[in-house]
Amino acid sequence: xxxxxxxxxxxxxxxxxxxxxxxxxxxxxxxxxxxxxxxxxxxxxxxxxxxxxxxxxxxxxxxxxxxxxxxxxxxxxxxxxxxxxxxxxxxxxxxxxxxxxxxxxxxxxxxxxxxxxxxxxxxxxxxxxxxxxxxxxxxxxxxxxxxxxxxxxxxxxxxxxxxxxxxxxxxxxxxxx
Numbered sequence: 001x002x003x004x005x006x007x008x009x010x011x012x013x014x015x016x017x018x019x020x021x022x023x024x025x026x027x028x029x030x031x032x033x034x035x036x037x038x039x040x041x042x043x044x045x046x047x048x049x050x051x052x053x054x055x056x057x058x059x060x061x062x063x064x065x066x067x068x069x070x071x072x073x074x075x076x077x078x079x080x081x082x083x084x085x086x087x088x089x090x091x092x093x094x095x096x097x098x099x100x101x102x103x104x105x106x107x108x109x110x111x112x113x114x115x116x117x118x119x120x121x122x123x124x125x126x127x128x129x130x131x132x133x134x135x136x137x138x139x140x141x142x143x144x145x146x147x148x149x150x151x152x153x154x155x156x157x158x159x160x161x162x163x164x165x166x167x168x169x170x171x172x173x174x175x176x177x
Contacts, residue, residue, distance in 0.1 A: 015105035016163035025159060028109055029152040032116055036145045037123065038065035044145070048138035055134055062127065062137060069124045084114055101166070108162060112155035116148050 046054035095103035132140045
């Protein structure tokens, strides 16, 4: 048996009927929802309780990540956007025009992640130009987390719905008939 066939048997490319794909979807959105602008959710909750040390940590961490994201955007924003647009377009074409299932699966994870990235970048610009007060920062980050979770819920719903549709509409090669 050739090496490529062995690899393709081990790595099942039937995305929507593969448990590893659904685990990747769940882990991706759990991690994205937990880390808001590079700040872990538990720190936001501790700072919300007005613990002075947690508020200091939150303020420093948000300031660091906002400056970092803005610096990355200033340095390589256009190439990153161009590369992301190219990759997403290629995935969409391969996935939905040429019916490559793994490209569809990756697109259904990647496209909503770009929306989350745009939301976070917009929040960074907002925080840089008009920073929230120390006491309002936890509430602002929780609002941003809710927006990210809304995108995540829609993305998971669309991915699950499309995955079920795909599994029901594509004939199974193992059970012909």
